[in-house]
Amino acid sequence: xxxxxxxxxxxxxxxxxxxxxxxxxxxxxxxxxxxxxxxxxxxxxxxxxxxxxxxxxxxxxxxxxxxxxxxxxxxxxxxxxxxxxxxxxxxxxxxxxxxxxxxxxxxxxxxxxxxxxxxxxxxxxxxxxxxxxxxxxxxxxxxxxxxxxxxxxxxxxxxxxxxxxxxxxxxxxxxxxxxxxxxxxxxxxxxxxxxxxxxxxxxxxxxxxxxxxxxxxxxx
Ligand SMILES: N[C@@H](CCC(=O)N[C@@H](CS)C(=O)NCC(=O)O)C(=O)O
Numbered sequence: 001x002x003x004x005x006x007x008x009x010x011x012x013x014x015x016x017x018x019x020x021x022x023x024x025x026x027x028x029x030x031x032x033x034x035x036x037x038x039x040x041x042x043x044x045x046x047x048x049x050x051x052x053x054x055x056x057x058x059x060x061x062x063x064x065x066x067x068x069x070x071x072x073x074x075x076x077x078x079x080x081x082x083x084x085x086x087x088x089x090x091x092x093x094x095x096x097x098x099x100x101x102x103x104x105x106x107x108x109x110x111x112x113x114x115x116x117x118x119x120x121x122x123x124x125x126x127x128x129x130x131x132x133x134x135x136x137x138x139x140x141x142x143x144x145x146x147x148x149x150x151x152x153x154x155x156x157x158x159x160x161x162x163x164x165x166x167x168x169x170x171x172x173x174x175x176x177x178x179x180x181x182x183x184x185x186x187x188x189x190x191x192x193x194x195x196x197x198x199x200x201x202x203x204x205x206x207x208x209x210x211x212x213x214x215x216x217x218x219x220x
Contacts, residue, residue: 006057096157100164
């Protein structure tokens with residue numbers, strides 16, 4: 001049975017859990033999940049560090065394979081466990097999804113992460129509200145690019161759902177929750193109607209609602 005280390009409140013663990021759900025793979029039947037990270041600990045033990053020297057979640061073990069980096073774990077699952085053909089196999093759908101996965105990690109998440117960590121993981125006295133607002137507003141601009149793409153197609157990689165949508169939708173969800181919880185600190189959230197329609201589609205057609213957090217997990 002596959003083993004996944006990671007707490008459910010982690011956005012990167014949520015990506016993997018959502019991907020597993022789309023593939024029809026069930027916790028305790030097809031994979032075992034071990035709570036790890038933050039107050040659960042585990043991720044700094046010598047045994048865990050042998051699997052993932054970064055000491056981060058998610059980490060997946062599937063037979064001989066030991067994988068970390070959430071987007072890579074999704075790529076692996078979508079290729080190796082795609083028995084229900086949930087994710088399209090044609091090369092353009094795949095690489096159009098790949099480009100958004102890389103964009104999510106390299107361009108989108110860095111500014112949003114600053115706003116997220118600043119507001120949910122940093123004690124109030126240590127927060128730099130100017131930086132938090134600036135980075136949130138940068139995220140507004142970046143999501144504008146995704147919104148423009150979604151004006152012409154239903155999903156990030158074309159007209160079928162793919163793992164790129166998973167990574168992006170969880171970031172969009174955090175962007176919405178952050179603004180709802182701290183509107184004066186983030187500044188206005190851009191109103192992006194194509195993103196809103198896409199998110200609604202994901203809520204209706206996928207396991208998004210089973211996985212995405214209902215509210216921000218605030219640890220200070
Ligand atoms: N780029 C990595 C980042 C992994 C990461 O930063 N994980 C965070 C949770 S989202 C973590 O393990 N933090 C330490 C902890 O939870 O104790 C990925 O996408 O998997």
